[in-house]
Amino acid sequence: MTYPEAIDWLYQLRLLGSKLGLENPRKLAALAGNPHHSLKIIHVAGTNGKGSVCAMLESIYRASGYKTGLYTSPHLVSFRERIQVNREPIAETEAVLLTECMQALLRQFPAGQLPTFFEVITVMALEHFARERCDIVLLETGLGGRLDATNIVTPIATVITPIALDHQQYLGETLTQIATEKAGILKQGIPALSAPQLLEAQSALEQTGPITFVDTEHHTSLAGKHQRQNAALAAATVEALQTTLPVKNDSIETALANVHWPARAQVFERDGRKLLLDAVHNPASAEALRGVLAELQSEQRPTLLLGVLADKNWEQMVAILAPLAGRIVCVPVSSERTLSPDELANDCRQQNDCEVIAAESLEEGLAAVAKDDFVVITGSIYLLGEAMELLGLAAAVDEKDLNEWKMSRP
Numbered sequence: 001m002t003y004p005e006a007i008d009w010l011y012q013l014r015l016l017g018s019k020l021g022l023e024n025p026r027k028l029a030a031l032a033g034n035p036h037h038s039l040k041i042i043h044v045a046g047t048n049g050k051g052s053v054c055a056m057l058e059s060i061y062r063a064s065g066y067k068t069g070l071y072t073s074p075h076l077v078s079f080r081e082r083i084q085v086n087r088e089p090i091a092e093t094e095a096v097l098l099t100e101c102m103q104a105l106l107r108q109f110p111a112g113q114l115p116t117f118f119e120v121i122t123v124m125a126l127e128h129f130a131r132e133r134c135d136i137v138l139l140e141t142g143l144g145g146r147l148d149a150t151n152i153v154t155p156i157a158t159v160i161t162p163i164a165l166d167h168q169q170y171l172g173e174t175l176t177q178i179a180t181e182k183a184g185i186l187k188q189g190i191p192a193l194s195a196p197q198l199l200e201a202q203s204a205l206e207q208t209g210p211i212t213f214v215d216t217e218h219h220t221s222l223a224g225k226h227q228r229q230n231a232a233l234a235a236a237t238v239e240a241l242q243t244t245l246p247v248k249n250d251s252i253e254t255a256l257a258n259v260h261w262p263a264r265a266q267v268f269e270r271d272g273r274k275l276l277l278d279a280v281h282n283p284a285s286a287e288a289l290r291g292v293l294a295e296l297q298s299e300q301r302p303t304l305l306l307g308v309l310a311d312k313n314w315e316q317m318v319a320i321l322a323p324l325a326g327r328i329v330c331v332p333v334s335s336e337r338t339l340s341p342d343e344l345a346n347d348c349r350q351q352n353d354c355e356v357i358a359a360e361s362l363e364e365g366l367a368a369v370a371k372d373d374f375v376v377i378t379g380s381i382y383l384l385g386e387a388m389e390l391l392g393l394a395a396a397v398d399e400k401d402l403n404e405w406k407m408s409r410p
Helices: 003-014 023-031 051-065 092-106 117-131 175-185 200-206 225-240 249-258 285-296 312-324 340-353 362-368 381-390
Strands: 041-045 067-070 083-085 136-140 157-160 193-194 266-270 272-278 303-307 329-331 355-358 372-377
Touching: 003 092, 003 117, 023 117, 041 175, 051 067, 051 225, 051 249, 051 285, 067 117, 083 117, 083 266, 092 117, 157 175, 157 225, 175 249, 193 225, 225 249, 225 285, 249 312, 249 362, 272 381, 285 312, 303 312, 303 340, 303 362, 312 340, 329 340, 329 362, 340 355, 340 372, 362 381, 372 381
Parallel strands: 041 136, 041 157, 067 136, 157 193, 272 372, 303 329, 303 372, 329 355
Antiparallel strands: 067 083, 266 272
16 A cells, blocks of 8 residues: 555545544554553643644653654644654654554444544554554544544543634534533543633533633743643643653743744744734634734734635634734635635625735635735635645645545434
8 A cells, every 4th residue: 555545545534424422433442452551641622722732732741851642633734744753743654554454443344334534543643652652642632522532542631722612513502512522531530621711611611520720821932822821731731740741840941932833823934024824713713813913013904815614603703803904815715615705705895994805716815915015824724734835834745635524423
């Protein structure tokens, strides 16, 4: 099997859809020898900031000399980003070997009851981390928590990042319902820490058992108040595990000052122009971006290059972001779920009387902003990945379709 063949096989799994439940991932992990049983894992759930907190924890433990495993989703450009050891994406050769291993194990499942793409790659990741003998694994949930494939593990700590309304069709219509699903990763006797939460979410988390809420900020290289809160949550988690995984204070400071997490309020200077890349997928993350722009204290209103998915709460996102712009360029996302640029542009015009353009492609949109001094590229993380490729900020690979998913019912 070649690497492209492995990606194609994983793509075929994606077409089967996604579903919530632990029976298949538990069975698949058992067939693989339960690799997670040999791993120390910090399990992270929430709506916003999961990946950032995982990246911060990874940076801290790696700076302290530990061998780290990092599992996140979705990827920006390459599938290999999802499974990293010491921040090195899994090698193509290893991805192929693990795919072949999963193929063999899936033959032991009845036809029509195969594990989903996310279930398979979760077990792949755990197997890779076990083979690499990682000292600590930072494991991000996919959707929710209680029935998420990652919830087969027994972690050494659980972390809940800020909870907001998102994926209501799967997790519940209220903050209480969504928080209850996220709280499903919490385990009796396992340290639990949380970011500050809205009252309904906080109450739901507190009902599950003892949990520490971290309502402070810590300096980090990532921009924005929300990232400083994420950094404080990561630092508090490390402190709570000092007897299990000792870390020196200077390692925490150094790691958080140098953490790297692409397309999250990431600023580039190019030919005297400023580019800010930030993935925004719900109103709460749009508010966070508004805070970042306020902190930059730029006298110039930026050009907003925006593309969103139609199944997100894009109207509220537009209401938050459009008034900040001096000019808006709306583009499609490379996804079957994209909102049309024309519909997006029409809504932007309701929020701002500046020039608003609907481009037929991201390439056309980037050309339209090529001479603007300050450009904010935001919206779907799929859009950010494609923009990074087109801007030469990441090597171009044809693996973005692996991010697509549809929920199927058991």
